[in-house]
Amino acid sequence: MTRDKGGVPRKRFFVGFLLLAVLLAGVVSYFASGDPDGLERVAGDHGMAETEKEHAAGDAPFADYGTEGVGNSALSGGLAGVAGVGVVLLVGTGVAFAVRRRKSTE
């Protein structure tokens, strides 16, 4: 039932897609560039950064993509990334199922 025209079964595709996101956020993120992004660069170069305020959630356990209390930077960032993928997946899927068309009502 889940196989479509010889393609990858839907469930397997979803699991693979999720594992890829976990791998990217949990492991590959360690190798990401630490340089300022485009907006941060421009803000620093042209004076916008002077008025930046400290973030209200700056003391949150995963603030700045690190895990509070974890010294190892690869582990700290990896755990934060995986936690983020999990939370975004839950909230995103929840919203999607809340607004989707329901077969029974049609």
Add this chain to the structure above:
Amino acid sequence: MHVPDGFLDAPTSVATAGFAALGVGLALRGARRELDERTAPMAGLVAAFIFAMQMLNFPVPPSTSGHLLGGALAAVLVGPWTGVLCLSVVLLVQSLMFADGGVTALGTNITLMGVIGVGVGWLVFRGLQRLLPSTPAMVAPAAALGGLLSVPVAAVAFTGLYAVGGEAAVDLSTLLAAMAAWHTLIGIGEAAITALTVASIMTVRPDLVYGARAVLESRELEIRTPADADADTDGSVA
């Protein structure tokens, strides 16, 4: 391109929050037409994937970086309204959980990366779909061009907001040139990641790519009764 607290003044932030709320409200209604039992899981996965990709800053020489915004990618994979919802969820979680993007700037960030990023990405994609040959092979390149343009447009939109309500005295033409230049470079990375992702999914499950529906439907000239269409929740050919 996550705007922190303190860049824009309170009235501008209130205005962008109102605009973002309107955009998300419309998206909640519009996404109903895009999502069904079969594609709803895709929306959560696309949001999670974009969150992960946004952590992967790629180098933009000299000594700058960029990351995927994902507006065009989300629009092509799950539809523009659902795409706005995906980006909004990502930006909300980033701001509250990771202190990335100001809390008072959440409306600004949803406006720039959610509404404008997704909107420009989708409009460019749809425009190209009408111009280019209607084949599955054109879906990924069209999505890439949507991504390429969405990033500098969002950057220019930020400059517009800064012109209205920026807190620091900055020369606006200098700001415009710098924002446009850096984000045109970042847009190239956006295009590459968008192309690679869409092309990969087109290879394994083209039926789960929202932007490919028009192309795929024109190829399947099968006659379906409404009863068949309802029973066929999994996209499989009966």
